Amino acid sequence: MPSEPLRLAVVEVTRHRPHAPRYDAYVQTMVARALGDAARGGWVAERLAARDLGADALLRETSRADAVVVLGGEDVSPHLYGAQGGYPGEGPHDVVADEAQIALVRRSLETLTPVLGICRGHQIVSVALGGTLVQHLHDESGLHRTGGVPADLSMTDHSVAIEPTSRLAGVLGKTAVVRSSHHQAIGRPGDGLVVVARAADGAVEAVEHERAPITGVQWHPEDPGADRAQLPALLARLRHEALANRTSVRAA
Structure with a gap:
């Protein structure tokens, strides 16, 4: 066991969305699920809002975090990945x-x-490392989300195929049924990222960094309707990676 508790930074876009109360209420349930599963997994979890803090304060507030979860939210600004x-x-x-x-x-x-990136957070991971996004999935089949309904009703369940040799397969197996709602996806993965899961239409569903403990999943394991075992399993893997990183830092 670590000599002190492992600290997890759970980072969302913003704490409040008064312009979109229904969506905001739904986001609150997902953040609460992430925080609750983290606490049950032995983390000391802190909730942080990127918009409310800004870059300098967010970096300062997370300077002692042993791991980071970046949650979902709004579309990533196009100019940050070379688009309009x-x-x-x-x-x-x-x-x-x-x-x-x-x-x-x-x-x-x-x-x-x-790092574990979820939905938008998964896309942020790729953009941060120089990747691009597919700006709109023409998803007539409703594979990735249910269109024309409020956000809390737009989730859809579908299977993903996971690369058998990946770290993610060690957590979830070679296939998984996931719960998602998104209209964008990773296009060209960022530097060092490897695609480790795809949907039936070929859309990128998960990435891992080739040398760093960074994982992104396009789906929402923190959604109330998602498989209850998925998020705890992903957080347990994150904990294993955090312990290994803490050990290596102390050894150095």
Whole structure:
């Protein structure tokens, strides 16, 4: 056991969305699930909002974190991955939150601090490392989300195929049924990232860094309707990586 509790930074876009109360209430349930599962897994978890803090304060507040979870939210600002706005289904952007979370991912890579990116967080991981996004999935089959309904009703369940030799397969197996709601996806993965899961239509569903303990999943294991075992399993893997990183730092 570690000599002191492992600290987990759970980073969202913003704490409140008064302009979108229904969506905000739904996000609160997912953040609460992430925090609750983290506490049950032995973490001391702190909730932090990237927009509300900005890059400098977010880096300062997470400087002692043993691992980071970057949660979902709004579309990533297109200019950060070399694209333009005006695409179908374009949602709101928050460049302050984008830049703060990107700075956090880049520092985590330098320090080998474990990271789990979820949905938007998975996309932020790739953009932080120079990747691009597919700006809009033409998803007539409803594989990735249910269209034309409020966010809390848009989740859809589908299977993903996981690369058998990946770290993720060691956690979830070679296939998994996941719960998602998204209209964007990783296009070209960022530097050092390897695609380790895809949906039936070929969309990127998960990535891992080739040398750092960084993982991104496009789905929402923290959703109330998701498989109850998935998020605890992912957090347990993150804990294993955090313990290994703490041991190596002390050894050095």
